[in-house]
């Protein structure tokens with residue numbers, strides 16, 4: 001999905017801008033962000049957090065829905081641009097139709113991974129299909145690309161089958177990276193893990209972790225106990241680095257959570273609207289090119305093939321210079 005905010009903040013440095021090299025446990029609450037536009041949908045955003053800009057290269061996490069689609073036009077996000085990131089579209093309920101400027105036309109379903117690598121620039125649209133299931137619930141995640149790869153050609157991949165790890169009372173679907181000897185087919189550009197963990201009612205289990213990674217758990221539903229800490233819906237439990245495994249448990253109704261982790265991302269990042277760059281002037285140039293492409297010019301953002309309608313205009317830039325942030 002797009003960041004549809006009309007007045008997007010630059011991301012603020014501070015707080016846990018320092019990576020915790022030792023295991024820690026800190027619960028960060030989500031903030032509700034109105035996406036604006038014709039549908040005033042609220043999302044629960046945990047990354048970037050004022051106290052935690054990134055977890056590994058994971059730099060954006062929005063949890064949205066469940067939204068009842070009966071009598072509503074459903075999701076309709078017109079073509080909009082991205083740079084310097086990968087988008088991970090992960091649905092819990094419903095379906096989304098993805099179209100992009102590299103010619104992809106993909107129906108996304110729960111349990112399937114759509115991974116779009118923006119590289120130097122891509123545009124995409126996301127809409128509800130013609131006869132959608134009644135409810136939509138999903139997570140939109142972004143992964144920052146490192147300097148070595150962020151100017152690459154854009155790409156899209158769809159993985160309908162992903163490895164599943166079953167241990168104790170939990171079942172983990174491996175979205176990206178490696179877990180318990182399994183490897184996801186998804187392409188990553190930094191050492192990274194993402195897994196969707198479903199806990200049985202009153203179930204518990206341990207997942208092996210890479211000690212060099214920092215990790216966090218995003219609570220999605222039900223009661224999830226992360227290393228002894230009860231996490232409420234849409235909160236993010238930051239765990240630091242240095243863990244060899246993680247204990248997860250659920251209450252009598254079961255629970256569901258996302259495990260996110262990776263090698264701490266140490267490059268400066270500047271995120272504004274749907275762009276990830278490195279400095280103010282670069283973001284201004286991306287915005288200028290996007291606006292030119294909306295006027296029909298050939299730019300780094302090619303047209304979204306097969307989409308009939310107007311593209312999303314970029315918001316106005318703030319009057320101050322945007323400042324990058326870095327973690328140490």
Ligand code: MN
Pocket residue numbers: 001002003080082087124274
């Ligand atoms: Mn998008």
